[in-house]
Amino acid sequence: MLLISCPYCGERPELEFVHGGQAHIARPGDPSACSDQQWADYLYRRDNIKGVHAERWRHTHGCGRFFNALRDTTSDHFLATYKVGEPPPAQAQAQAQLRKATT
Amino acid sequence: MRDLSAARQGPYVAASPLVRPLPPMTRLLLRGGSDTLAAALAALGLPFTEAACRAVSESGRSALWLGPDERLLLAPQRQLIELTQLLREALGGRAHSLVDVTHRQCALEVRGPQAEVLLNCGCPLDLDPGAFPVGMCTRTVLAKAEVVLWRTAEHSFHLEVWRSFAAYLSKILALAARELTP
C-alpha cells in the first residue's frame, strides 16, 4: 500500500486513492478531425514506461481531486505530485533525467 | 390525510460502548470557488479558511473542508429552509452548487480515550493528535466504507457516513470494541 502525497491533503495511504492511468493524454479537441489511428492511440496507446512515468491519481476518498504524479515504476517511489494543469515539476524531471542517465 | 413530516427514521446503528448515533441535523453540500465559499461562510457567521482538512464551528453551525471547492455544512435540524435562503441571498449571482444532503448520510460519535485505537481497526490514517489534531476533518476510509472523519475533541470524533453504510460501519466498530480493555 503506497503512501501518496496529495497536492491538497498531503501524504495519505493508497487506500484513499484511485489510479487514473497515464497522465497528459489530452482528449483531441476536434475528434472528428482525427484518423482512426489517432483516435485509437488516444484511447489505447500507453507508454508503459519502465522508469519515471507520469500518471494520474484521484484522491477519491479524500478531497476528490485528480492530480498527477511522477513515479519510478522500477521502485514505485514517487518523485513528485502536482495539480492538474501544472507541468511536471522541473526539479523532479531533472532527477528523472539523472536517474535515466545513471541507470 | 396523515402528516408524516415528523415520521423520520434513520438507518440502523449497532450499539457499542464508544459509539453513539448523533441526532438528526441539517446538511448542505456547498461547492464553488474560494470567494463563493468565503461569502457563504461569512453569511453563516463562520470564519473562512482555505486550509485543507479543517473544520470551523460557531454556535451549532459547522463547515467541514472536504476539498478545495467543497464544504460540508452542518447545522441543527429544521434549519434547512433558513440556511438555504440565507445562502441564496449571500451568493446571489456567484457560480456555485448547493445541494441538500441532509438524509444522504448520518453521524456517529466515537468518544473515549481509546477512540483512536478503535478507529484504527479500519482507518489507515495516523490519528495521533500530533498528526490529526482537534478540528481536523477529512474524507477517508474505515474498513470498506467511506467516511468523513472530524476530530471534535482530543478523545472525540464525529463520523459522517452514507446511510446505507451505517449498519456495516457500526457493526465493525462494535466488533473491534470487544478487543479493547475497558
Next chain:
Amino acid sequence: MQRFSGLSLIRRGLTGQRGWQPQWRQAEPKAAYDAIIVGGGGHGLGAAFYLAKEHGISRVAVLEKGWIGGGNTGRNTTIIRSNYLFDESAALYDHSVQLWESLSQVLNYNVMFSQRGVMMLAHTVHDVQVSQRHVHANRANGVDNEWLTPQEARTRCPLLKIDDIRYPVLGAAYQRRGGTARHDAVAWGFARAADALGVDIIENCEVLGIERDASGAACAVETTRGVIRAPRIGVSAAGHSSVIMRMAGVELPIESYPLQALVSEPVKSIFPCVVMSNTIHAYISQSDKGEMVIGAGTDAYTSYTQRGGLHISRHALEAICELFPMFRRLRMLRGWGGIVDVTPDRSPILAKTPVPGLYVNCGWGTGGFKATPGAAHLLAWTIAHDAPHPINAPFTIERFRDGNLIDEAAAAAVAH
C-alpha cells in the same frame, strides 16, 4: 537427447544417479541465427521448440535476460482452462489445452498436467446469466463447459461453503478438461527438448536494442552479450513487451501491472479441483506438494517491481477464508509478484507487427500460463510462415484501431 524414464532412474540409481547430462547446454551466442526469440519463458522456449520441430528452423536462439522460466512462467498459479466466451478466444485457449494433453510425452518431461477440473463460481443473478452464456457459447463452439448447481459444486469440492456467506454460491461453470500443471517443468521441458533439436538457449543475455535494415525490416538485436543477427525476431517478453517493442519503434496498447500469488504451508491432499470466483476474486487449487496455491489480484498502478501491496493479498485471503472457512487456520508460506501485460480488451496480441521480420506475442494479462504451448505453437507458425495461423489471425495490433476487440472483460460486464 538422453531419454527420461522410470527405468533410466533405476539404472542410474545403481550408480548414484551419476551420468545424467545437462538438460540444456550453456550456449554461447553465435553471430547469426535463422530466428531469435526474445524471452526465455514457457512461451518463448516453446516457440523455439516448435520452430525446430515442426518448421525445420533449428538455427534459433532464445535470449533470456535472467534465468529461463524466471518471469511469469514461474510466478503464476498454474491454472489451465479454455472455457472463454468468444469463439476466437475459446479456439485459441483450447488449441493450447489440446497441446497440454500430450505435452509430457512430446517433451519426454513430466509437466504434471492434471485435468482436475476448473470450477468458476457464480454469486449473483448477473453472474449466473454471464456464466450460463459462457456454458452455452462453449457448447456451441465445441469447448467442454457445464453448469453446476450449488449442490453439485459442493459435491465436486466438499470444502466449499455455498450458503450463509455474504455472496451465496448460486451455481458454477465447470470445465472438466481444465486443471493445473507444474510451471517450472514447462520451461525446463521445452528448453531441454529445444536444446536437443539444436536451439541455443542463452541465459543472462539482456536485449538492449533491435536493429532494422535499410528496408526497415528487423535484422538483429543488440544484447549484453553482443550483437546477434537474424532475419526473424519473435518477441515474447510478457511484462517487458512494451520496453522491447519500443526498441523497434513499435508502440503497444499495453500496460504492465503487478500480480501477486501465494501458497500455504503444505497439508495433506484435501482439495480436488481448481476453484475460481471472479466476483469476489478467489483463485485456489492444491499443488502436488500439498500447498494451497492462491491467486491474488493486480495492483491498481503500473509497475515493474514484481512486488504488490499488502492490501491486495489481504483481499485475496478474505475471499478464500469466506469460501473455505476451515482454511483460516492455514498459514501463508510464501508470496510473490509477477508483471502482467494487459491489453484494453484483456485478449492477447499474437501477430506480425508493422516492422517486417518482427513478431510479437504479448498481452496475455493474467492468463498466459494456460496458453503456453498454444501461444508457443502459434508464434512459431506465424514466424515460420510470415503469416498468422487462422487461430491467431484475429489477435492483431490493428484490432484496436479498427474496433474489432475481443472483449472478454467487458463481456463479463459489471452488474446492473
Next chain:
Amino acid sequence: MSQALRTPSGGRINRARTVRFTFDGRELTGFEGDTLASALLANDVHLVGRSFKYHRPRGVLTAGPEEPSALVAIRRDAARVTPNLRATEVELYEGLVAESQNRWPSLKLDVGAVSGLLSPFIPAGFYYKTFMWPRRAWQWLYEPKIRAAAGLGRAPEHPDPDSYSNRFAHCDVLIVGGGPAGLAAAHAAAESGARIILCEQQPQLGGSLLSETDPGAALGDGEWLSRTIQGLMNHPRVTVLTRTTAFGYFPHNLIGLEQRLTEHLAQPDPRQPRERQWQVRAKEVLLATGAIERPLVFPGNDRPGILLAGAARSYLNRYGVLAGRRAVLLTASDEAYRSALDLHRAGVTIAAIVDVRPQAAGELPEAARRAGLPLHTAATVVGTTGRLRVQGIRIQRLDAQGQPQGAAERIACDLVLMSGGHTPSVHLFSQSRGKLHWNEALQAFLPGQSPEKARCAGACRGIFSAEAARRDGESAGALAARDAGLAIGAIIREPPLLEAAGAAVPGELPQPAGRPAIKAFVDWQNDVTSRDLSLAAREGFRSIEHIKRYTTTGMATDQGKISNLNALGIVARQIGKAIPEVGLTTFRMPYTPVTFGSFAGYARGELFDPVRTTPIHDWAVHEGAVFEDVGLWKRARYFPRNGESMHAAVNRECQSVRTSCGLFDASTLGKIEVVGKDAVTFMNRLYINSWTSLAVGRCRYGILLRDDGFVYDDGIVARIAEDRFHVTTTTGGAARVLAMMEDYLQTEWRDLSVWLTSTTEQWAVIAVQGPGARHVLEGLVQDVDLSAAALPHMSVAPGRICGVPMRLFRVSFTGELGFEINVPADFGAAVWEAVYEAGRPHGITPYGTEAMHVLRAEKGYIIVGQDTDGTVTPDDAGLAWAAGTRKSDFVGKRALERPVMHGPERKQLVGLLTAEPHVVLEEGAQIVPDARVTPPTRPIGHVTSSYYSATLGRSIALALVRAGRERMGQTLYVPMPGGNLSVQVVSPVFYDPKGSRQNA
C-alpha cells in the same frame, strides 16, 4: 519418568508451576515458560517428527522460528486444529495436546519410511523424469499416489470458530527485534521523544540474552536488561509488542506485523481475537533481527539428538534442560565452545569437541582445554549412527590439504552439537529491496543500503557479541530518531567494527573420496542432500533459483533459514564459482508463515463486504421478500405469498402492475445532482442526447457511452432548473458514472462551471406503476396536479406527499402509467407505507426486481449489463434515435464513426418468440441460423433476456443477433442439449408498442 533431563535449578521457567500436556497421547509434564520443544527434551523425547520425502526420524534441531524438523499439530478441539506448528515456538499451556505429523501408523514405526530405501532411485526432480506412461496414468494412478504421500500436517476440516483482527498504526521508529540491539535502539530513540513500536516474535524481550546464565556478565552491566525493559514498558510513547512477528516489508515503509494473542493460553478469552494483524507505517525502520546459527553438512547429520550448539545452550540456560547426557560438539568457530563449556558445567559429559579448523587458539578453546574437554582440531565427521536417536559419530583427521585421512574413530554419544557459525537474518532488509554484499571474514551476506528508510543493527549486520550489538543498537536508535525528524541529545558513537567471528565455509564438511551413499542433509524438512544439489548442478542447472526449484531446497516451511547458505556453498564448489557469483535466491514475505485468518481479519460473513439496504428494506423483510445481491445492495427480488414459487409470485406481481397498481423500491438507482451555469453544456458533451431543448420540469432517457463508443450506462435525466439536472444511473453504475463525470470535469472540461453531488442516498425512490397509480396518489400528493395534461409522461414536479417534500417524477419503466416519488430518505419508510395503505383499495401490490425485469422486457427496454455487454453501440441496442443529431461531439461519437461500428454484421437487439409459447429460453443461450448445424459452430447471437410473460400468456426473449433487424420474421434456432428450439425474430417491443398506456 518425568522431566529426567531437567536441571535441578536455573533457567527462566517457573518451576513452581507444573504444566501437563500430551504428545501423541502420551502424558507428560513441563513447567510454565517451557516451549513444547524444551518440555519434550526435558522428558528425553527427541523423536518429534518425520521428514517430508523420506520420512526420516527427526528431532528438535533449533530453539527458534527457524526450526525445520520439529513440526507438530496442536489440537484444542475438532475445529481448532493447527498443523505444521514449530515445537520450538509453541508455548506450553495446561492441557496442551500435540500430535506428530506425516507418519503412519505411528511416529516410531512409519511405513512411509520405505521411501528412504528407494532414495537411490528418487533423487531431486525424479518426478520430472517418469510417471509419463501410459499417458492417462498420471491422472488416475501416479498423481493420486504422489498427492497421498505429499503434504505435512492435515488441514482442519471444520470452519475456524476463532476471530482475527486488524489494526493500522503509525510511528516514528519501528524496531524489529527485542534483543540487545533492538532494546538499546528503542531506549536511545525513546529518549528523543520519538513514537516507537518495538516488536519481538518471542514471548519475552531479551533475544540472545535470554540464553545467557548471566546477561549482566555478557554486557558488563548486571541491571541493564531489566532496567531497559522496565523503562520501555513504562514509556508513554513506546508500544512494546511481544509474540509479534514482522512478517513483511512493503513499499513506503509499511510493515506487516502478526501478533499472537491467545495461542499460548489454556483458556482464551472468547472476546479476544486469536491474532491481530498490524499494518504499521513507520517514518524509520530499524531492523535488529539477529542471526541464525548454521548447521554443518555431513553424512547422517539429521538424526534426532543432533542440535545446533546455540540451541542446546538455550535449552540449558533458558529452560533448564539438558538435551542429552553425553555430548559431542562439532564446530568451526570459537563461539560454539560456550555451549560445550556450559553443558560441561551442568554435568553433561563432553565426549569430544571436534573443530574443523587446523587449530583453535582462542580464549574459549583454551577454557575448554583447561576444563579438560577432549579437543580434536583438524578433524571432520564422516558419519553418525543411531536410528531414532543418535548413538555415535565417526570422525576422521584432516591432513594439511584439509582432506580426511587415516582410520575413522567412533565416539559414542546421545547428543551432537554443531555450529557452522551464524547467518545474519537479512530477510526483512532484503524484502525492502535493500542490497546485500558478501563478507568473506564472516562468510555471510550483510545488509548494504536500502531504498526504504531502513537501517540494521546488531547481529543482523554481523555484529554478533551482545555488548557490541547493544552499542550498535544504541547509536542506530539515535540515528533513526534523528532521521525521523526528532532532536536527539545522545552523542552518536561510531558503530563498532565487525568482529571476525570464525565461521565454517558454507557447504559440506570434507569427506573421503568415493564415500558411501550416506545422506548429508542441507534442507532437513524437504530432505535435500548435498548429492541432490550436485546432481542439479550436473544436470546443467546454474542459476541458484533453478537449483532451488529443481531440488526444492529452501522451499520448506522454514524457507531456507538454515539451509540456503550451505546450499550455496555446495553449488558454488560444484560449478567452480565463488558464493557471491552464484548469488542468492530472493527473500519473499512472509518471514515466518502467517495465518490466513489474520489477513481476513474482520471481513467475514455479513462484514465481508458492506450490506447496503434502502430505507424500505425492513418493510420488505417483514413482507417476506426474497432478496438478491446487486453490487453491495440487497434488493427485493420478489414477494412470495404463502409459499408461492418465484414464477407464481412474479406472474402475480406483473399482472397487478398491468391491471391495477404495483409498488416498487427504486431507491438504489444512482442519482447525481448536476448544478452550474454550464450544466446543459456538460450534459451535451457527456451524453449522446441533446439536452438544450429539454425544458425545466421535463425528463429524458439519457444514454452514456465511453469514448470507445460502447454503451456504458443509462437512466432518466430530469431538468429541475435551468442550471440543475437530476441525473439517474443504473444501480451498479452510480459510483463509476460519477467518477467518470468528475474525470471529464476536472481534467478535460475545466472551462465548465459545473459541480456534481451524489444524491443517491438523499432520496428514497418509490415507484407507483399501473393504471391505478394516479388514483392511489391523488389522496396523498399535495401541490401537484397529477392530470396527464399538467404532469405528462416524462415530466417532474416538486411538491409534497403527506406533508413530506418530494420530487415527483412521471416516468415509467413498465410501460404503464407511472410515478416515481423521490422523498428524503428518512421519510422513505413512512411514505412507502402510506402509499401502500392508500393503494390497498386499488389492489396495490409490491413487486421486486424480477417482475421489474419482465415488465421492462415486455416493453423492449434494455438493462445495461444484461442486454448490453460492453461491446454494444446505441444503434446495436436500437437506441440510435436518442442521439443528438446536430451535436458536433459527445463522448463516444468519434469511435462510432469507425466503419466496423455500423457494419451490416453487427449484432442488433431483437425480440424472439419461441415456436412453443410455454418454452422459456435460457438466458445466454446461443442462436444459429440453420437447424442442421452441429458443434463446433459459430453462433450468430445469444439470448440476453428471457421470461415468461403472464400478460402475454407466453414466453418472450430479447436477443443480440447478427444483422438482427434484417431478420424480422425469420426463423432461427437455439441449440440446447435436448435439441434445437426454433424461434421467430420479432420486434423487441412486445407490449403496447404505441405507448398509449404510459401516456394515459
